Amino acid sequence: MKHAIILHNPVTNSSKEDELDVLNQAIFIETALEELGYSYERAVFNLNTNDLIKLIKNSGASVVFNLVETINESGRLSFTAPAMLELFKVPFTGSDAAAIFTTTDKIVCKTILSFNKIDTPFWAKYLAEVVPEKYYIIKPISEDGSVGIDDALVIRGNEIKEIPKGYFAEEYIHGREFNISVIGGKNEFKVLPPAEMCFSSDYYETKPRILGYKAKWDETSMEYQNTTRSFRFEDVDTNLIAELKEIAGKCWQIFGLSGYARVDFRVGTDNRPKVIEINANPCIAPEGGFVAACNEMKLTSTNIIKRIIDDTIRNETGI
Template sequence: MPARIAAIVFNEVPPDAPPDERDILDQVSLVENTLPELGYQSVRLPVGLDLAAFLSRLQHIGPDVIVNLTESICNRGELLFLPAAVMEAYHFTFTGSPADALFLTTSKPLAKKWMMLNGIATPSWYPASENLSLDPFRTYAAKPAREDGSAGFDEDCVFSGKDFPGFCKKYREKLPSYFVEEFLPGREFNVSLLAGQDAPEMLPVAEMIYEDFPEGKPKILGYTAKWEEDSFEYRHTVRRFVPSDVEPELTARLYEICLQCWQIFGLQGYARIDFRLDAQGIPNVLEINANPCITPGAGFYSACEQAGYSFREVLDRIIACSLRH
């Protein structure tokens, strides 16, 4: 019996790409090395703006399933839904969330509007504009509206309302691509979800701990903390898992919100949802990541490890979900 074919779809990576872009190649290798254990022969298929060529190659390969790892197109995060849209239109079976879910969650302001319409707490936000008037006594964060991996987000993007004009001056050219969000002071969590037979499984809750951060230094998981391994931020930002029996009410509430997000955004396969608590201890959703990084050390992979799953088991469940849909 011939081996089944799995195409691994991922964004093209230029030779001089920074670490956050090159990380996709590690994800591809991980999947490529695991697929034979599941009975698949794999074919790499990078994708760029030439979607006609991408479709032609797909039709030539005729895969039994496609593992979709796309994080951007030409380093533009807002375009990551395009391969999924093509694959849906031509009835290919692929892993992860559908194009609509990828489009909704990649546009952070649009996702926040959708959350608010469905009664999910999320920090207040505003379009970034030099005419924006902010409360001088509150703290805010300016974030790229359509990027993942903390690209374009670091501690200089956190400021008091009175200092917003200084941010505008520094980031004037990029300002249209940002939005401004109220910065919440509470604890930060992320929860990974993995498809099950009938409903997603909520994996162990992870809390981000900012160890020995000096007074006044923003406690954020920015680009430096994620990617610059020699930095203070990278070395002092630690993930710790919260046992469900230690804080059962908090864990139950986070899981309840995660399930609601999975349903209203139409997520599939796997996802990660990031939270911060507000001053009253209420969980607010910061971001929904419909295609989180799956390499070792990343939040999703670490949560799977904490739950006792091998990557083989995880990939098998993700593929099985795509075949059911």
């Protein structure tokens, strides 16, 4: 029987919702692995590489499912997990260390996007770069899952007194938000049906239309209850949707993504898509946006996991 290891970051009773979600992802994967005829076990990632690699080698695993999103409660070093697996020639799912690094660091990501002539909102790392009349959202440089994002961080340029260490200022695009998921496979990647995050016009009339931490993780919050995902579009959006899908496919290729990914966009009144984030290994919990997009394409959980495993990074020498 084939064996898989599900590698994830440590979680405790005091972990936040975005960190605990990795357990939901693990359960989703385990259910599919059973259908695919795999045995499996979980392992917690730590920087004691000798013990961890010994565990993986002794298990006889043919693949490691990499769910590591944070190191010491920070996303900044999440690339170290795939880097370690690459170093020891261990086949693993998802993107490689280089892709994780270049997409997790939002400034590096935006620089690469701009170099490749893909629109992304204007940004400033230093106060001197801020344009006074623009509105900005102050965002963490290296966190995913809307960590550290709330309404108070949307501010006019002339009111910004400082940009804290580890943060940057990104131009706030008042408009629509889209998530485009992409899945790999044995032979080719597929861009999945686009989703729009819809903000209730009544609730968000006087609020910034952003997918902050509460809107994403706090089910009791007004933000969560007034933000919905939709896969239905009017004919007038046909060209826009085609452009979003084309750009998502380009991002997959430019950043060398693998397994599964999601590209997030904002579209303002000019109807021009601007990439705000690329998530190389997005949440794969059943209630998450990636799985929802897969479901729109009639992919079952087993189909999803099989495609991701088929697209696993293959080294010349495996376990």
